[in-house]
Amino acid sequence: LIQSAGKRPLQGLCVMITAGPTREAIDPVRYLSNHSSGKMGYALAQAAVEAGAKVTLVSGPVSLDAPLGCERVLIQTAQQMHNAVTERIAKTDIFIGCAAVSDYRPSLCEEQKIKKTDKDKLTLTLVKNPDILGDVAALSHPPFTLGFAAETQQVKQYAQHKLVNKKLDMIAANDVSKQNIGFNSDMNALNVYWATGETSLPITDKLNLARQLLELVAAKYKEK
Ligand code: CTP
Numbered sequence: 001l002i003q004s005a006g007k008r009p010l011q012g013l014c015v016m017i018t019a020g021p022t023r024e025a026i027d028p029v030r031y032l033s034n035h036s037s038g039k040m041g042y043a044l045a046q047a048a049v050e051a052g053a054k055v056t057l058v059s060g061p062v063s064l065d066a067p068l069g070c071e072r073v074l075i076q077t078a079q080q081m082h083n084a085v086t087e088r089i090a091k092t093d094i095f096i097g098c099a100a101v102s103d104y105r106p107s108l109c110e111e112q113k114i115k116k117t118d119k120d121k122l123t124l125t126l127v128k129n130p131d132i133l134g135d136v137a138a139l140s141h142p143p144f145t146l147g148f149a150a151e152t153q154q155v156k157q158y159a160q161h162k163l164v165n166k167k168l169d170m171i172a173a174n175d176v177s178k179q180n181i182g183f184n185s186d187m188n189a190l191n192v193y194w195a196t197g198e199t200s201l202p203i204t205d206k207l208n209l210a211r212q213l214l215e216l217v218a219a220k221y222k223e224k
């Protein structure tokens, strides 16, 4: 492993990261998903390995290789991600929810391909998926939790609302209304909030941003 001497702020800690999109089957050939590339979550996994952590990356389908030195668990659906996280959460010190989890899934997956009919409308019924990050934070002995919030408006209010509502230790907000950052981009910028403070990490490449974010997480983890 490539590791410059000195800075290993997460030495010996277990870090679990969710990344990428989920896919929710509609029928055998179709699914609901989103534009998440997984780049931010994978950058965090690489940065956490570099920082000395034992890293578990629970990932939806993406076109990225697992960073060297981390254990990757590949899943498709939100329910599978929830199961994979729940089964492995016990010894986790820091949990980072970076996945773009589908909030809803089709209430049933048709066994056969849905055929086109002569009707102009087709209605899908969706049911809510479990909140993976929320469930981790609600454990009786939760790890340090960092969530992400992708917002198109009122970034600070919505992000702080998620911090409080999900009982997180920290939340990193993306303003996805701005071009060139966030979804699918190699660059990103984050506003980070915790109970007693906030900071902004200006636009840079996602690996650099991940390193800065993990330094902040390591400092707050040690305070806790
Ligand atoms: N998250 C999760 N499980 C879900 C939905 C979201 O773990 N079923 C996590 C995401 O990984 C992210 C955080 O919760 O870290 C916030 O996700 P976001 O979609 O911004 O918030 P939601 O609570 O789903 O609210 P909304 O989509 O309405 O903004």
Ligand code: CA
Binding pocket: 101, 102, 103
């Ligand atoms: Ca959501």
